[in-house]
Amino acid sequence: MNNWEVALRQLCQAQPSVLMAWLHNDKSKLYLSLVFIIIGGMLYGGSLGIWRAPLQGIYVAIKFPLLLILTALGSALINGMLAQLLGAPIRFRQSLLAVLMSFALLAVILAAFAPLSLFLLYNLPSAGNLQQNFGYEVYLLTNTLVIAFAGIISNLSLYRLLKYLCPQPQQAKQILFSWLGVNLFLGAQLSWNLRPFFGSPKLPVHFLRDDPFAGSFFEALFNILRYSL
Template sequence: MRATLHPTDQMLAHPSWRGLGMAAVITTLGFAVYGFTVGCWRSPTMGLFVAAKMPLLIFCTLGCNGLLNGLLGLLLGSNLGFRQSLQALLGAFAISALILGSIAPVTFFLALNAPPPDSPQAATSHSAYLLSHTALIGMAGVIGLVRLRRQLENYCPSRSSARATLAAWMAGNAFLGAQFSWIFRPFFGSPQLEVAFLRPDPMRGSFYEAVWNSARRVSAEIEPLAFPAVLLLAVVVILSIAAYQHFQSSPRPQP
């Protein structure tokens, strides 16, 4: 571990229940506010359901992966205990929650101006709505991971152990989180289905199948050049985030 730590990294070096509580409150509020804007396109009741389910999704993922994340942190040489692993991951989710909560007014007006669920364009609107929010949540998650990577590199004995720990955490949390998101559906509310807190068949299908089918539906409905343009924009965003990450991780001259 480095001799000096950034003030925000002191919480990782010396985790406390107060720090965990603050991160949990920020995560809950940020995802709840954003979740309401996700579900309100279908109905205000769905918005309230999603506001409760999005924080629940995060805490179920962390809770079920907590033991595994702690073990991986120790086995990969990061010197992170179980509480430190929880502090690091919950802090990354809190950053993502702050980002999503800050853009909630934009996504709320997006829901208000989208074709309503009873319109002829409801199916296409639902697919585009799902893909838009998936992209926004993905970008907020990447930014949280960029901060988590810097935090691990500042704390761990070596960059290799920090990156190995981060990769292991990402793989486990992404897989389990995607499956939980499918089990806890609906989040967006299909126009042809009744509003409900959970579907009666939560184990049918998968998250990845739903995203793929939505992408195919949107690509078939929009203009031929529009879908490649969206993909190109996504590539530009990813490359921009990668460049930002490289800049932040590069050594800076001391004053």
């Protein structure tokens, strides 16, 4: 078994005592986490966008790992400060690596679900079909559930590591939820800027929207809720 297989097994098993060694060997494990994010994100991203068109699959294979990496790096400073404010014995580089490790696990789990996306691709009405709206809704819902499942598993792994690091379980919960808040806030906005990911069957294929920085995810969500009530 080579080093890559050992690292992948350790990441998926997510034993806190083993992942602690990752935090202390931060340079090499940081590179490993980035590689897993890139490969896993590309595999799942490609399977995500290909329903709309092969070109969309290529675009999303580029954008999905970029979204994960930008979210982790963009929130690293705030996450490190929050850990210090909450009294956790975690250095800045360790907080960055802990988040990257959870994102790496997320990407690996999503990559394992890529065959499911391809299965849906060949069994649902494709874009351009008369039943494309039904196919799009099923595809969107299924992949949303897959991403939610992978997110739950990766964050449970992160929580176990934080419990191992922190002297009090309550402290680990506070850090986890504060990090989640920052990551979700930044990740939601970046996903808005980098859209489309699924690709609408009614719109042409683009790498980015014509106005990627116009508005925000939260503004769009507010408008949806306002018009729904």
